[in-house]
Amino acid sequence: MASNRFVILGIAVILLPTIAMATEYIVGDDKGWNIGVDYQAWAKDKMFNVGDSLVFQYDASKHNVVKVNGTAFKDCLAPPDAGLLTSGNDTIVLQTAGNKWYLCGKVGHCAKGQKLSISVMDMSAPQPSPSSAARGIVFSGSFQLLASAFVLLKAFV
Numbered sequence: 001m002a003s004n005r006f007v008i009l010g011i012a013v014i015l016l017p018t019i020a021m022a023t024e025y026i027v028g029d030d031k032g033w034n035i036g037v038d039y040q041a042w043a044k045d046k047m048f049n050v051g052d053s054l055v056f057q058y059d060a061s062k063h064n065v066v067k068v069n070g071t072a073f074k075d076c077l078a079p080p081d082a083g084l085l086t087s088g089n090d091t092i093v094l095q096t097a098g099n100k101w102y103l104c105g106k107v108g109h110c111a112k113g114q115k116l117s118i119s120v121m122d123m124s125a126p127q128p129s130p131s132s133a134a135r136g137i138v139f140s141g142s143f144q145l146l147a148s149a150f151v152l153l154k155a156f157v
């Protein structure tokens with residue numbers, strides 16, 4: 001029946017923004033995690049949110065991934081106790097909001113630009129512009145569901 005389609009559409013409209021929120025980012029896209037990629041340019045137009053993940057893909061014999069703090073990032077100096085990822089296909093789930101810094105721990109690679117700095121936002125926390133936009137999507141979703149319910153109701157009357 002046509003009315004069933006309205007209900008499904010309404011539910012899809014509600015769920016879509018929620019599903020779209022967790023994004024998996026392949027760092028450097030098809031260039032992967034390498035020397036000679038501008039990671040600041042790569043990150044510039046992306047919105048990273050809590051729950052999203054970064055996937056570092058690289059030749060494990062040539063590179064690695066180290067999560068560092070801002071000072072280590074600036075100086076390209078990873079502390080000896082820093083968490084080191086070496087699988088060649090490492091997924092990091094962004095658990096908290098704030099600035100995150102990653103670099104390649106192989107000698108000289110960070111200085112050659114193999115470093116990534118991102119800012120992670122928490123969409124669930126009240127923040128001025130990005131989350132109000134998200135709320136707008138959810139609100140319009142609710143409105144469409146309401147409209148679908150109304151159409152459904154009318155179909156029965």
Ligand SMILES: [Cu+2]
Nearest residue numbers: 063104106109
């Ligand atoms: Cu490297």
